[in-house]
Amino acid sequence: MQSWFIILFSISIAFLLKAFINLLFPNKHLPPGPPTFPIIGNLLWLRRSTSQIEPILRNLHAKFGPIVTLHFGSRRAIFVADRSLAYKALVQNGAVFSNRPPAPPTTKLFSSNQHNITSSSYGPTWRLLRRNLNREILHPARVRSYTRARKWVLHILLDRLKSESKNGDPVRVNESQIKHVEDLQRRLLLGFNRFNILNLWPRLTKIVLRKRWEELLQLLKYQEEVLIPLIRSRKKEKEESLNEGKEDEYVIAYVDSLLDLELPEEKRKLNESEIVSLSSEFLNAGTDTTSTALQWIMANLVKYPHIQEKIFMEIKGVVEEGEDEVKEDDLQKMPYLKAVILEGLRRHPPAHFVLPHAVTEDVDVNGYVIPKDVSINVMVAEMGWDPKVWEDPMAFKPERFVGGDFDITGSREIKMMPFGVGRRICPGLGLAMLHLEYFVANLVWKFEWKGVKGDEIDLSEKQEFTIVMKNPLKVHICERSR
DSSP: OHHHHHHHHHHHHHHHHHHHHHHHSOOTTSOOOOOOOTTHHHHHHHTSOHHHHHHHHHHHHHHHOSEEEEEETTEEEEEEOOHHHHHIIIIITTTTSOBOOOOOHHHHHHTTTTOSTTTSOTTHHHHHHHHHHIIIIISHHHHHHTHHHHHHHHHHHHHHHHHHHTTOOOEEOOOOOOHHHHHHHHHHHHHHHHTGGGGSSHHHHHHHTHHHHHHHHHHHHHHHHHHHHHHHHHHHTTTSOOOSSOTTHHHHHHHHHHHTOEETTTTEEOOHHHHHHHHHHHHIIIIIHHHHHHHHHHHHHHHOHHHHHHHHHHHHTTSOTTOOSOOGGGGGGOHHHHHHHHHHHHHSOSOSBOOOBBOSSOEEETTEEEOTTOEEEEBHHHHHTOTTTSSSTTSOOGGGGTTSOOOTTOSSOOSOOTTOOGGGSOTTHHHHHHHHHHHHHHHHHHEEEEEOTTOOOOOOEEESSSEEESSOOEEEEEEOOO
């Protein structure tokens, strides 16, 4: 007991001395920020979710300017709230700002030592993995080839909603997937926040928070138990044709493409753990963010029935008489539908920050030096809510996107960036927009969506892996008579 006290006391004294030295001799090159005392100050940040930190960051930006620095344990993080500054960094100087910061221990475990697209350093491995995804899954021709799979999933969703609405009770709108994979992905997504504290001081937390480390390792073991049999099975069947009409057709094709890849720097093929990490990343990116955006959009269509009716009338003018479904080819003729999707992504971006960036070399920004090892975080929601760009920014007004060719990629300027911008922009942008337009159109075409009497639509937020509705959407739906 005495030895434990000496160890903790010594660590505390060391951190306090470091804090006083930093206060007396601050790093004048880093962007400004509040003074942070080790242990106490850092724990205050780590105990808060992203949605809790955001209002604090707004106050800090008002005090210190568009770029501020916070300390999280031994790590420093820079937060950028200005769209012009983000454009200069991520687009105009994209080659310098496209790296990732050194991964904390938990991220290394989840990503198989940074062997996935989101966490890989900017270089040959990242280019190979991203190019493979774009070529094998996200190429427009490949996306069109999965029309049957999307239609199959849509019919399952519509049949389930129709069945649940028959007794007149409210329908709760949420995501539904294959049971084991759904359970795995949900536990992984929620685990990111729960295990964040382990990165504070890894050597210390492995002793003090030993049980939480064991929980993390058990979760990773469960991930492999669920996904590795699927990978091995697909490896054996690789010479056969792809499964047709299956809900996992995207994943099967993706796993097929990964089996033949050779890492350019290491001159070897991907191992099973790396394929697990990439498959899990693909499932997370393709399901959780899209289902979150879909729920926010449908919530606003219930809250504002006139917008829902306008979408319905637009669809009615496009779909051929007697057709029971909105086809993918019909979507290109529906500008108001696209405007609703864009407004949903502007007002309720599933992620309020892009994944952290880092620079490949020390670089000057607004008179401050950004070091290589610092995490750079861009505030996505703030860009989409900027009153200098958007009139009445917190209102849901799809009309802002009608009648113009709006660039969501930020290649010309940044007004909103729900998919990020620059070289690290989300590669699935086109697929996500297709899925949102396709499912919203068919949900509105098939059903009329109404709020539950006495239960006001609540647009307050809660952070899970994405920013979700604090109180999930509950509605009454009835089949439309056309």
